[in-house]
Amino acid sequence: MSKILASQWQRASVPNSCTPLVIFHGLFGSKQNWNSISKYLRDMLNIDVICLDLRNHGSSFHSAEMNHRVMRDDLYNFCTENNLKRINLMGHSLGGKVAMYAALQPQGMFSDLIERLIVVDVSPGIQRIPSKFYLYCETMKEIEEKGINSKNEADKVLTTIESDAAVRQFLLTNFINVSSDNGDSSATTAMKFRVNLNAIHANLPKLGHLEISDRLFNRDALFIRGSLSNYIKSEDFPLIKKLFPNSEIETVQNAGHWVHADQPKAVISLISKFLSSNKY
Numbered sequence: 241m242s243k244i245l246a247s248q249w250q251r252a253s254v255p256n257s258c259t260p261l262v263i264f265h266g267l268f269g270s271k272q273n274w275n276s277i278s279k280y281l282r283d284m285l286n287i288d289v290i291c292l293d294l295r296n297h298g299s300s301f302h303s304a305e306m307n308h309r310v311m312r313d314d315l316y317n318f319c320t321e322n323n324l325k326r327i328n329l330m331g332h333s334l335g336g337k338v339a340m341y342a343a344l345q346p347q348g349m350f351s352d353l354i355e356r357l358i359v360v361d362v363s364p365g366i367q368r369i370p371s372k373f374y375l376y377c378e379t380m381k382e383i384e385e386k387g388i389n390s391k392n393e394a395d396k397v398l399t400t401i402e403s404d405a406a407v408r409q410f411l412l413t414n415f416i417n418v419s420s421d422n423g424d425s426s427a428t429t430a431m432k433f434r435v436n437l438n439a440i441h442a443n444l445p446k447l448g449h450l451e452i453s454d455r456l457f458n459r460d461a462l463f464i465r466g467s468l469s470n471y472i473k474s475e476d477f478p479l480i481k482k483l484f485p486n487s488e489i490e491t492v493q494n495a496g497h498w499v500h501a502d503q504p505k506a507v508i509s510l511i512s513k514f515l516s517s518n519k520y
Contacts, residue, residue, distance in 0.1 A: 243321070244300040244314045247271045247278070247291045259355050260288035261328045261515065262315070264335025266362075267447070268376065268411055268435060270298030273332075277500055277508055284512050292318065294335065296436035303436070306443040308341040308450060315342055319353060328515060330358035332500065333471070337450055340364050343457040344483060357461040357484070358511060361469050361499050363476035364483055367448040375401045376411060377441035380433050383415075389431045391415055410498075452483065461487035462514045464507060466495035488514075 261281060265273045271291035278289040293300035295314055303310075315338070319327060331339030336359040343357050344364075379401050383394045391412050398408045418432040461484040465472035472480075472489070480487055490510050495502035 244295060244318055245271070245293050245298065247275060258285070258287045259326050259328050260290055260324065261330060262319075262324075263289065263291045264294060264315075264329075264331035264338055265291070265297070266331075266333030266335055267373070267440070268297070268414065269332070269335075270413065270434075272298070272413070274500070277504060277511075280508050281511060281515075284508070285516055287515070294338070296439050298434065302439065304439050304442070306436075306439050307446050308338055311338045312342045312345075316353070325353070326355050327353060328356045328358070329354050330360065330511070331362075332360040333362050333497065334447055336360055336362035337364075337447065340457075340483075341450060343461075344453050344455050354457075354459070356459060356515065357457060358464070358514065359461065360464045360507070361466055361471045361497050363463075363472045363480065364450050364452060365476050365479055366450070367471070369444045369448045372401070373444055374441060377437045377444075380411065380414075380435075381437050381441075384432055384437075387430070391431075394431070456482075457484050458486060460514070462510065463487055463489045464499055464510055465489065465491050466497060466499040466502065467491050467493045468495060468502075469497040469499070471497055 261278075263271075263274045263278065265271060271293045274291045278291055281287065282289045292315070294311055295301060295303050296306055315329075318324075329339045329342065331337070339357060340359060343354050379398060383397050386397075388394050388397065394412060394415055395408055398411060402408050402411075414433045414435045415431055416434050417429050418434075463472060463480055463484075477489060480489060492499050492503045492506045492510070495506070500507045
């Protein structure tokens with residue numbers, strides 16, 4: 241069975257019955273995006289924190305099939321293989337869509353797995369994937385086809401479509417050295433993108449639309465949005481409250497879509513308060 245891979249930040253003290261926190265990153269991201277916050281939460285709350293790579297991202301397997309359903313199944317396979325009976329689940333952006341899809345499954349289908357839900361800067365509503373994301377895939381494939389072996393040179397190519405240096409550096413976290421065996425006891429090293437660009441590009445139209453079941457998630461949920469982001473708009477609030485009746489929506493000031501990178505202390509505070517209280 242193909243597996244998604246994890247970074248596990250285990251508590252140093254004697255294991256207890258605390259529910260672990262499982263985290264999904266966003267599109268073009270990886271489990272490493274949440275490493276620093278995961279360590280803080282582990283130490284503050286004395287819980288295990290598990291960061292997962294979505295399929296076609298990071299160190300996880302590649303597949304032409306990519307939608308919320310199969311990524312939800314990846315999560316449940318991981319939990320089954322690791323004997324996780326209960327989890328708190330958090331996802332950012334695309335990872336938030338997958339987390340909501342998992343939480344909104346029909347009664348009886350994994351209904352006891354997710355104890356609490358945290359969604360970071362994405363709504364359950366229909367969202368059109370920006371055209372720039374298609375350009376990202378196409379330009380990154382162009383970089384590979386040109387045989388570029390320098391992040392600086394790759395950055396110059398990305399500059400033609402993206403003026404924000406922070407976004408370019410985020411995309412380039414995926415540009416890594418890959419060794420290939422030539423079959424003659426020699427190996428060559430080339431720079432490649434570890435994300436599955438073809439699969440992501442082909443499946444982008446599906447990823448913004450969440451197929452919502454008739455079920456509500458009646459347990460506690462926390463939605464965190466950035467004040468400078470438009471991924472959760474005020475007009476999304478009624479749908480959030482309808483699907484997640486016991487949810488709270490918190491706005492982090494001076495933060496964009498990558499809320500956890502822009503204001504990590506505020507995000508850590510909200511998450512720790514939510515997970516440590518009997519009722520948020």
